[in-house]
Amino acid sequence: MDTPRSKRQLNCRICGSGNLRVYLDLGSTPLANSYLRKGDLSAEEFREELALQICLDCGLSQLTTVVNPDLMFKQYLYVSSTTETFRNHCVDLAGSAAVVAGCRPGDWVLDIASNDGCLLSKFRDLGMQVVGVDPAENLAAEASKAGIPTLCTYWSHETAEAVVAGYGRPQVITATNVFAHADDVHGFVQAVDRCLSPKGLFVIECPYVLDFIEKNEFDTAYHEHLSYIGIHPMQVLMGKHGMRIFKVEYFEGIHGGTIRVFVGREGEYPFDASVERFLRKEQEFGIREFRRYEAFGERILANKQRLLKLMGRLHAEGKTIWAYGASAKGNTLMNFFGMTSQLVPVVLDDNPKKWDWYTPGAHMRITGIQELVSAKVDYLLLLAWNFEPEIRGRCQAVGYAGRFILPIPDVRILESANAPKEMRGGA
Ligand SMILES: [Zn+2]
Numbered sequence: 001m002d003t004p005r006s007k008r009q010l011n012c013r014i015c016g017s018g019n020l021r022v023y024l025d026l027g028s029t030p031l032a033n034s035y036l037r038k039g040d041l042s043a044e045e046f047r048e049e050l051a052l053q054i055c056l057d058c059g060l061s062q063l064t065t066v067v068n069p070d071l072m073f074k075q076y077l078y079v080s081s082t083t084e085t086f087r088n089h090c091v092d093l094a095g096s097a098a099v100v101a102g103c104r105p106g107d108w109v110l111d112i113a114s115n116d117g118c119l120l121s122k123f124r125d126l127g128m129q130v131v132g133v134d135p136a137e138n139l140a141a142e143a144s145k146a147g148i149p150t151l152c153t154y155w156s157h158e159t160a161e162a163v164v165a166g167y168g169r170p171q172v173i174t175a176t177n178v179f180a181h182a183d184d185v186h187g188f189v190q191a192v193d194r195c196l197s198p199k200g201l202f203v204i205e206c207p208y209v210l211d212f213i214e215k216n217e218f219d220t221a222y223h224e225h226l227s228y229i230g231i232h233p234m235q236v237l238m239g240k241h242g243m244r245i246f247k248v249e250y251f252e253g254i255h256g257g258t259i260r261v262f263v264g265r266e267g268e269y270p271f272d273a274s275v276e277r278f279l280r281k282e283q284e285f286g287i288r289e290f291r292r293y294e295a296f297g298e299r300i301l302a303n304k305q306r307l308l309k310l311m312g313r314l315h316a317e318g319k320t321i322w323a324y325g326a327s328a329k330g331n332t333l334m335n336f337f338g339m340t341s342q343l344v345p346v347v348l349d350d351n352p353k354k355w356d357w358y359t360p361g362a363h364m365r366i367t368g369i370q371e372l373v374s375a376k377v378d379y380l381l382l383l384a385w386n387f388e389p390e391i392r393g394r395c396q397a398v399g400y401a402g403r404f405i406l407p408i409p410d411v412r413i414l415e416s417a418n419a420p421k422e423m424r425g426g427a
Contacts, residue, residue, distance in 0.1 A: 006048050006067045012055035013185055013227060014237045019056045022064060023293035024218060024300060026050040029335040030360035031072055032222035032328035038356075041363055046071065048223060050332070052293075058236045059287035061209055061228035063221070066183050069135075069154070072224050083350075083387075087118060089254055093203070094122035097172050100247070100262060100269075101201035103128060107171040110163055110195065112155045113178035115139055117148030123172070124148070131167050133159055155188060160195040169197040176205040177255070180227045189241045193265075202243070202263040204234075208250065210285055211257025213292060216409040218300045218336070219329040219383075220256060230287050231259070231278040238263055247272035256386050304337055306411045314379060315343055321405075322377045323347040324391050325384025326354050326366045333383055333407060334362040341365070344381060348372060373398050379413075381405045392416070 002008060011018050030045040051064040097103075105127030111120050114132025116139050124130050124147075132150040134140045140152035153159050155178075163170070173196050175188075182188045192202050207220055209228040221228075235245050246269040247262040259278075262269070286292045314321060323330065326349040334344070339362055347364040349355070354366045372380075372395060380395065382388055385408050392404060392414070401418040405411070 004068060005046070005071060006065050009053070009062055009064055009066055009226075012058060012060055013062055013183065014060045014233050015055060015058040017055055017057035020053045020062075021056060021290050021293075022051055022053045023290070024052045024221075024297040026052075026218070026221060026332065026336045029223075029332070031067065031224075032331040032335075032360065033072065033224065034360045035326075035354065035357040035366070036360060036363070038358065041358060045360060050221060050223060050336075052221060052228070054288075054290060054293045055233070056288055056290060058233040059230055059282070060233035061212070061230075061293070063223070063226050065223075066226060067223045069181075069183070085253065085387075089251065090119040090122045093119060093174070093176070093205070093260065094126060096249075096260075097174065097201060097203050098123070098126050098128070101172050101199075103171050108168055109172045109174070110167075110170040112173065112175040112192075113181075114143060114148070114150055117143030117146055117150065119174060119176060120148045121146075128172075129167070131163060131170075133163070155182075155191060157187065157191045157194060160191040163195050169195060170200060171197050172201050172203065174203045174205075176203075177207075179204045180206045180229055181224050183226055185227070185237055186240070189237060189243065193241055193243065196265075198265070199268050200264070201269075204261045204263065205254075205258055206261075207255045208257045208259045209287070210282065213296045214285075215256060216296070216299055216303060217256045218296075219333040219408060222328045222332050224328070229259070230282050231261070231275065232282050232287050234261060235275075235279070242266050244271075245275055246270065248274045248278045250278075253386075303408070303410065307405075307407050308337060310405070310411060310413075311339070311343060311381075319378040320376060321379045321381060322372070322375070323364065323381040323383050324395070325349060325382065325387070326351075326357075326359055326364070327384055330383030331359050331361060334359065334364070346371070346375075347383065348380075369394060369398055372400055378402045379405055381407060383407070 028047045029050045030047050048067050049065045053064050054061050108129050109123040111132045114134045120130040120132050135154045140150040143150040206229050209230045212228050243263050244266050249260040251258045321344050323344050326347045341363045348369050349366050357366050385406050396417050401416050404414040
């Protein structure tokens with residue numbers, strides 16, 4: 001049932017087909033970025049269905065329910081420039097986009113959902129003029145203070161008009177990790193078309209749906225993340241707006257597998273062989289075949305049983321288990337697996353802005369790695385499993401001698417390099 005807080009997704013967001021089938025139901029969960037203060041822990045949290053369905057016509061994987069964005073994006077604790085990997089990735093993206101679009105110093109660049117301005121600062125380093133758009137009031141204010149002019153609003157036709165009137169038409173428009181969050185993707189692309197200069201370049205980055213399925217990355221499903229994108233459905237979308245994907249790049253280490261999609265108006269850019277390569281790969285995978293998604297759903301349920309069994313046994317043995325990585329991913333995993341603060345009381349995170357908050361649903365207290373030094377912890381559940389080598393290194397550097405549990409793509413236990421010899425081998 002539709003309410004002011006959420007609505008059902010009955011037709012495909014891209015092609016409009018009603019030929020949708022559900023393949024994984026993660027249950028009714030709180031919003032993955034709605035962190036709580038201690039005083040709010042007894043209040044009832046907003047919960048909504050979190051389930052995935054596939055469009056059998058165009059191959060777009062999408063949530064069954066769309067939560068009102070005002071409930072999700074007004075205050076965002078995630079700050080993109082906190083990880084070095086991400087900062088380096090921004091340098092690469094700015095350099096690559098500037099070359100492909102043939103930018104000259106002084107050209108305008110617009111970043112949609114510009115967060116704290118990290119990516120735009122890299123374009124500015126190349127001599128370009130920059131402007132950002134982001135609905136999170138705290139982040140927009142932070143970026144503007146750092147010299148990156150930022151309009152605090154959602155991306156829309158009106159926002160596109162305001163950019164053109166105030167700054168002119170950008171030669172490059174970037175949208176990293178936001179396209180999958182957009183409900184009205186047609187409105188999104190139309191607004192880009194309104195704004196972009198005639199020979200301009202539009203670059204989208206988002207997690208790749210084939211990695212999502214093949215690497216069991218179900219924890220990247222949360223209410224903000226409405227679409228799970230492949231090149232095939234994206235090309236269908238662009239074709240409806242006189243645009244075309246002409247080149248695709250792939251980054252295995254970013255968000256568990258990310259595609260960078262270069263889009264231009266029909267005929268403006270030479271067609272790169274990478275597009276055909278990705279389309280063929282998706283065809284061979286079976287991007288529109290329900291059985292591929294159904295098998296994924298079954299693997300995730302089996303994974304859940306294995307992890308719960310292990311955690312239950314360790315808890316019964318009196319072991320202390322903490323977690324690492326208070327992210328949206330971690331919250332999906334903890335809530336889908338039904339874990340609570342009795343089982344995992346504390347989660348460590350590198351972002352000091354999150355310290356002393358509590359995770360939604362599971363209510364784990366968030367703190368920094370400094371607490372690990374004095375606490376007697378036996379196991380660390382790596383919720384940020386995609387940063388496993390860095391996190392292990394950091395924990396070992398502060399003297400942590402316990403073990404690590406990797407939950408995805410399959411449950412595994414790893415020793416700390418600091419573990420005494422007699423502890424090594426077997427769990
Ligand atoms: Zn579709």
